[in-house]
Amino acid sequence: MDKVMSIDEVVGSLESGMTIGIGGWGSRRKPMALVRAIHRSRLKDLTVVSYGGADVGLLCAAGKVRRVVAPFVTLDSIPLEPHFRAARQHGTIELTEYDEGMFMFGLLAAAHRLPFLPTRAGLGSDVMRVNPELRTVRSPYGGTGEDAEELVAVPALALDVALVHMDRADTRGNGRYLGPDPYLDDLFVKAAARAYVSCERLVDPGKLEGPPQTLLISRMHVTGVVETPGGGHFTECGPDGEPSRGRDEAFQRHYAASAADPEAWAAFADRFLSGDEAAYQEAVRRWHEEEAR
Amino acid sequence: MSATRAEVCVVACAEAWRGDGEILAAAMGTCSALGARLARLTFEPGLLTTDGGALLTAEPVPIGAPAGPAEGWLPFRDHLWLVQNGRRHVMMGASQIDRYGNTNISAVGDWARPTSQLLGVRGAPGNTICNPTSYWIPRHSTRVFVPRADVVSGVGHDRAAELGARASRFHGLRRVVTGLGVFDFGTPDGAMRLVSVHPGVEVEQVVAATGFELVLDGDVPQTRLPAEEELRLIREVLDPEGLRDREVGA
Numbered sequence: 392m393d394k395v396m397s398i399d400e401v402v403g404s405l406e407s408g409m410t411i412g413i414g415g416w417g418s419r420r421k422p423m424a425l426v427r428a429i430h431r432s433r434l435k436d437l438t439v440v441s442y443g444g445a446d447v448g449l450l451c452a453a454g455k456v457r458r459v460v461a462p463f464v465t466l467d468s469i470p471l472e473p474h475f476r477a478a479r480q481h482g483t484i485e486l487t488e489y490d491e492g493m494f495m496f497g498l499l500a501a502a503h504r505l506p507f508l509p510t511r512a513g514l515g516s517d518v519m520r521v522n523p524e525l526r527t528v529r530s531p532y533g534g535t536g537e538d539a540e541e542l543v544a545v546p547a548l549a550l551d552v553a554l555v556h557m558d559r560a561d562t563r564g565n566g567r568y569l570g571p572d573p574y575l576d577d578l579f580v581k582a583a584a585r586a587y588v589s590c591e592r593l594v595d596p597g598k599l600e601g602p603p604q605t606l607l608i609s610r611m612h613v614t615g616v617v618e619t620p621g622g623g624h625f626t627e628c629g630p631d632g633e634p635s636r637g638r639d640e641a642f643q644r645h646y647a648a649s650a651a652d653p654e655a656w657a658a659f660a661d662r663f664l665s666g667d668e669a670a671y672q673e674a675v676r677r678w679h680e681e682e683a684r
Numbered sequence: 685m686s687a688t689r690a691e692v693c694v695v696a697c698a699e700a701w702r703g704d705g706e707i708l709a710a711a712m713g714t715c716s717a718l719g720a721r722l723a724r725l726t727f728e729p730g731l732l733t734t735d736g737g738a739l740l741t742a743e744p745v746p747i748g749a750p751a752g753p754a755e756g757w758l759p760f761r762d763h764l765w766l767v768q769n770g771r772r773h774v775m776m777g778a779s780q781i782d783r784y785g786n787t788n789i790s791a792v793g794d795w796a797r798p799t800s801q802l803l804g805v806r807g808a809p810g811n812t813i814c815n816p817t818s819y820w821i822p823r824h825s826t827r828v829f830v831p832r833a834d835v836v837s838g839v840g841h842d843r844a845a846e847l848g849a850r851a852s853r854f855h856g857l858r859r860v861v862t863g864l865g866v867f868d869f870g871t872p873d874g875a876m877r878l879v880s881v882h883p884g885v886e887v888e889q890v891v892a893a894t895g896f897e898l899v900l901d902g903d904v905p906q907t908r909l910p911a912e913e914e915l916r917l918i919r920e921v922l923d924p925e926g927l928r929d930r931e932v933g934a
Binding site: 493 | 737738739757759760761764767768790791795796797798799800801802803804805806807808809810812813814835836837838839843844846847850851852854855
C-alpha cells in the first residue's frame with residue numbers, strides 16, 4: 392500500500408489529451424509542484440478542469456492546454472490571470488465556462504457516477520449560450536408539461552486524473568488539510584479515474600494527527616502520493632510551516648508582472664521554470680534574498 | 685462631521701440589506717463588505733457576515749482583520765450550497781450592467797474571442813437566479829452602464845421574465861449603488877430607475893454617465909447621509925485604515 396512516488400513519476404504517468412482536474416481554488420492550495428512539472432514536460436492537448444488560478448495560467452503559457460473548464464481564472468489578490476487572458480484574447484485555447492455552483496454539481500455528479508445533476512444555476516445566463524451542448528430537464532414532480540420546473544442538467548465532470556495538494560499525507564495516500572477551507576479537493580479525487588496527492592509533509596500511516604474531519608482525502612481514491620515541501624508555492628496553502636505557507640504575495644506580483652510582458656516572461660521562465668522543483672525552490676529563495684537587500 | 689463620498693456609499697450599500705433578517709450578507713468589494721458589517725452593527729443585527737474567507741464571524745470585524753471568534757463555518761462548498769438554499773442576499777460587482785440589470789464579469793467583446801478577458805462568470809448566474817442580488821459599482825460611467833452586456837453573467841429582469849414565473853421565482857434584483865447614486869428596478873418592465881443621487885451629484889451627471897435610458901420618476905432625492913454613529917463605526921471600528929477611499933475618490 393506504499394504509494395510514494397516522485398514528481399517525475401507522477402507526471403510521467405500522464406498522457407497528452409487527458410482531462411486533468413486540479414484542486415484548490417484561485418490562488419489557494421494549488422498543487423503547483425506538479426503543475427510546474429507538467430509545464431516542463433512533453434504533455435500537450437490537455438483539458439484542464441479547475442477553479443482556476445496560476446495552475447491554468449502556467450499551463451496555458453506553456454502551450455499545454457487545448458481546453459479549460461472553469462467558472463473563473465484568478466489570482467485572488469490580483470483579479471485577472473495574465474496568461475489566461477492572453478490565451479483567451481489570442482484564441483489559443485477553448486473554454487467551457489460554467490457557474491461556480493454548476494461546476495461543483497458537475498464534480499458531484501462524476502463523484503457519484505451520475506450522468507448529470509440538476510440545478511437552477513445557469514438558467515437565463517449566457518452560460519447556456521456559450522455552452523450549446525448544455526441541456527435542461529423538467530422536474531418529474533409537482534406539475535406536468537410546461538408547468539414542470541425546468542432545470543439545467545449539469546453533465547458529470549469526469550476526470551482522467553485529479554491533482555490535489557494537502558498539508559499532510561501519509562504514505563498510503565490519505566490526506567489532511569490544515570487551513571480553514573477544504574475547497575472541492577475530495578470531489579476532484581472522487582470524480583477522477585486516478586488521483587495524485589502532493590503534500591507539504593509526508594508521514595507514516597497512523598501519524599496524521601488532528602481532528603478526524605480534516606482527513607479530507609481517503610487512500611481508496613488515491614493512486615500516488617508525493618512529498619513536495621513548498622509545493623503549493625506561490626499560492627496560499629496552510630497555516631503551518633517555517634516560514635509559513637501563506638500566499639507569497641510579493642512573488643505572485645512578480646509572476647503576474649512578468650506574465651504580462653513576453654520579454655519579462657522569458658526571463659522569469661528561464662530563471663524559475665527551466666529546472667526541477669528543487670531548482671525552483673532555490674531560485675525563489677535567492678529572489679527573496681535579492682528583494683530583501 | 686461631514687461624510688465623504690465613500691462613507692455615503694458605504695451607508696447606501698448597508699441599506700440594501702435592511703429588513704433581510706437572519707441571512708448571509710455576502711459582499712464583493714470594500715464598501716459593500718463595510719456596508720454589510722455596518723448594517724449588522726446597527727439596524728440589521730440578525731445578518732450573518734464573514735471574515736472575507738470561510739468563517740462566519742461572531743461579531744462584524746474590520747476589513748482584513750483576523751476573524752476573532754467564529755459562529756459558523758462556510759467554506760466555498762457550503763457557500764455554493766447556501767446559494768441554492770437561498771438564505772443569502774449578495775452584493776456583487778459588475779464590469780458591465782444594462783438597463784434591465786444584466787451584468788457581465790466574464791469577458792468584453794465577443795465571448796468566443798474576447799477583446800478583454802475578465803474573471804469569468806464566477807457565481808453570478810447562480811447568485812442571480814437563486815438569491816436576492818444587489819450591485820456595488822464604484823465607477824459609474826458609460827463604459828460600465830451599457831446598452832447591452834456583452835456576456836450575461838448575472839441575469840437581469842428581461843431574461844428572468846423570459847424564463848417564466850416558475851423558473852425565476854427566486855430571482856430578484858434589489859438595488860444598485862454606484863459612486864454617483866442609488867438605483868432600483870421598481871418599474872413596470874423592470875428597467876433601472878434612479879432612486880437618489882449622492883450629495884454633490886446632479887441628476888444630469890448621472891444621466892450623462894449612463895449609456896442607456898434611465899427611468900427618472902419625478903424629483904430625485906439625495907441619498908441619505910450617514911448618521912453620527914454610523915460615521916464613528918465606519919471610521920473608528922470597521923475601516924480605520926480608510927480602505928474605502930481606494931474604491932471611491934474623495
